[in-house]
Amino acid sequence: MATPVHGRPGRGTLRGRNLTAGVLLGVGTVAFVDEVIFHQILHWHHFYDLSTTDVGLVSDGILHAFSWFATVAALLMVASLHREHAFRGVDFAAGWLTGGGFFQLYDGLVQHKLMGIHQVRYGVDLLPYDLAWNIPGGILLIAGIVLWVLTGRRARGAPGAAPAEA
Amino acid sequence: MDHHGHEPALALPSPGEWAVLVLVCTALVAYAAAVLLLRRRGVSWPWGRVLAWAAGCACVGVALAGPLAERAHHDFVAHMAGHVLLGMLGPLLLVLAAPVTLALRSMPVGGARTLARFLGSAPVAFLTNPFVAGLLDIGGLWVLYRTGLYAATHTEPVLYALVHLHVPAAGYLFAFAVLGGPDPAPHRLSPPWRAGALVAAIAAHNILAKTVYAAPPPGVPLDQAHAGAQLMYYGGAPVEIALLFLVCRPWLLSRPRRSRAVGV
Numbered sequence: 298m299a300t301p302v303h304g305r306p307g308r309g310t311l312r313g314r315n316l317t318a319g320v321l322l323g324v325g326t327v328a329f330v331d332e333v334i335f336h337q338i339l340h341w342h343h344f345y346d347l348s349t350t351d352v353g354l355v356s357d358g359i360l361h362a363f364s365w366f367a368t369v370a371a372l373l374m375v376a377s378l379h380r381e382h383a384f385r386g387v388d389f390a391a392g393w394l395t396g397g398g399f400f401q402l403y404d405g406l407v408q409h410k411l412m413g414i415h416q417v418r419y420g421v422d423l424l425p426y427d428l429a430w431n432i433p434g435g436i437l438l439i440a441g442i443v444l445w446v447l448t449g450r451r452a453r454g455a456p457g458a459a460p461a462e463a
Numbered sequence: 464m465d466h467h468g469h470e471p472a473l474a475l476p477s478p479g480e481w482a483v484l485v486l487v488c489t490a491l492v493a494y495a496a497a498v499l500l501l502r503r504r505g506v507s508w509p510w511g512r513v514l515a516w517a518a519g520c521a522c523v524g525v526a527l528a529g530p531l532a533e534r535a536h537h538d539f540v541a542h543m544a545g546h547v548l549l550g551m552l553g554p555l556l557l558v559l560a561a562p563v564t565l566a567l568r569s570m571p572v573g574g575a576r577t578l579a580r581f582l583g584s585a586p587v588a589f590l591t592n593p594f595v596a597g598l599l600d601i602g603g604l605w606v607l608y609r610t611g612l613y614a615a616t617h618t619e620p621v622l623y624a625l626v627h628l629h630v631p632a633a634g635y636l637f638a639f640a641v642l643g644g645p646d647p648a649p650h651r652l653s654p655p656w657r658a659g660a661l662v663a664a665i666a667a668h669n670i671l672a673k674t675v676y677a678a679p680p681p682g683v684p685l686d687q688a689h690a691g692a693q694l695m696y697y698g699g700a701p702v703e704i705a706l707l708f709l710v711c712r713p714w715l716l717s718r719p720r721r722s723r724a725v726g727v
Contacts, residue, residue, distance in 0.1 A: 344693055345676045354670055362665035365700070366658060369707040373715040380716075 311378075312452050315385045316445070318374035319392020323441075325368030326393070327400045328361065357408060364400075388452075391444035398438025405431040479624065480528040487524040491517065494562065497569040506568065516560035522553030523631055536617060539679075539687035543694045546630065550600070551702040554634030563646035579647075588650040593660035596640035600633040601667040608675050614682040637664065642709055654714035661710055665703045672696040 309317070336344070378384040405427065494516045498508045525531055526549035534541035563582070567575045581587065589595060607613050607626060616623040641661045643651035651657075672695040679688030 344689075344696075345673050354673055355666075358670035358673065359662075359666040361669055362662045362703075365665065365704055366662045366707050366711075369704060370658075370711050370715055373708075373711050377716050 311383050311385070312388050312448075314374060314378060314383070315388035316392040318371045318378065319389040319394075320396035321367035321374070321392075322371035322389075323393040323396025323398070323437075324400045325364050325371055327397045327404070328364030329368065331404065332361075353408060360400075360404075360408075367396075387444065387448050391441055391448050394437050394441030395445055396441070398434050398436070398441050401434030402431060402438060405434055479620070480532070483524060483527040487520045491520050494560070494565065497565050500569045501565075508565065512560045512565075515556045516562065519553045519556030519560060522548040522556060526553065527627060539683045539691040540694060543691040544698070546604075546695065547698040547702070549627065550604075550630040550634040551699055554631055555638045555702055555706065557635055558638040558642060559645065561645040567647070582647060583649050590636060591640045591648065591650055593637070593640040593652060593657050594663075596633070596637040597660050597664040597667075599629075600637040601664050601671070603629055603633055604668070605671055608671060608680045611681050613680040617682070638706065641706060654710060658707070658710050658714070661703075661706055665707075668699060668703070669696060672699075 375384060375389070409427070409430075494513070498513060501508050526535075526545035531541055531545055531548075535545045536542075563578070567578060570578065590599075607616075612622065612626070616626050639646065639648070641657050641664075643654075643657055652660075672692045675695065676689055676692035679685055683691070
């Protein structure tokens with residue numbers, strides 16, 4: 298098969314679909330929390346920061362658009378898996394943690410630091426904020442990868458289970 | 464800016480507003496007449512579509528004529544509110560009303576055949592490609608706000624009319640191309656491609672909103688650009704999410720119990 302599961306989230310193995318839904322919702326959740334809490338409620342983040350690079354602007358625009366798609370697609374995939382009684386919480390959680398942790402780190406390290414889209418907060422010493430932003434992201438990502446590997450081993454060990462894709 | 468209060472009358476003469484009113488009313492009446500014609504033949508037509516058509520016409524009408532349209536001439540925030548109605552929400556509602564299906568069913572056979580042949584033609588196939596439609600829609604907005612075009616529409620009524628014709632037309636084309644329905648879409652791409660085109664268009668729309676925030680179009684004061692850009696970004700989001708949902712639902716909520724054997 299030339300097309301990986303990620304290209305067609307609607308098809309593929311059950312494990313693949315649960316993982317994909319989890320990854321997508323992880324990305325969507327982190328983007329949503331970022332938007333609602335840090336932009337709208339706390340007003341720590343700025344809509345636009347003058348130090349933003351052009352690449353950062355494009356990256357942020359694409360990621361926001363993708364995160365909306367990811368949220369909508371993930372919720373529909375979960376609904377679909379529920380209908381088929383095929384929703385598996387552990388696989389889904391492995392994807393969710395991995396996707397959420399990765400996106401949090403990407404946002405915190407690449408977008409905030411490298412591309413200068415905006416900082417966590419303004420007019421304060423940034424270091425504790427950056428640590429508080431990125432360390433949980435790292436923990437989520439590591440927990441997600443560990444769970445991914447463990448559930449993958451179990452899936453491979455089970456008879457008739459589909460091979461897990463990395 | 465207060466002294467510009469009389470300019471709108473020059474930029475959009477009331478004949479323009481009359482034309483909009485006549486056009487919107489014609490669209491409403493034609494749609495209602497077609498629905499009644501079908502009902503007399505014993506064919507039902509969903510009320511939801513009738514409502515969508517009426518609401519879509521209202522969006523277009525409010526954006527082009529009346530107090531909002533007048534304020535839009537000197538207030539960029541009002542202009543952007545009109546943009547969301549005219550270019551995003553209105554077209555989506557009109558597409559959901561399936562006017563072409565209604566026309567095909569209520570027209571005489573000869574006319575319907577001609578219309579069907581037109582829909583299957585190569586130019587329509589090209590224009591209803593979601594990437595082409597997205598380029599026309601969002602690309603048009605980039606030209607509008609990133610060149611002197613926006614300022615020029617305030618002094619050139621012809622440009623004003625063309626832009627305000629292009630925005631709903633391109634919005635309709637894009638919503639239809641991305642949804643691939645409910646009207647017949649013989650050239651429809653597969654859902655992943657349509658979702659990809661939609662995500663790309665949303666991204667381009669987001670990026671444009673941020674550049675408008677950072678560097679206002681010529682003639683727009685900074686505070687209006689800031690408020691307008693955020694309205695473009697956040698006001699457009701519900702429509703974008705609705706589009707995403709409508710593209711993804713038939714794709715991901717279907718029940719593919721048998722896996723597709725053909726994986727080419």
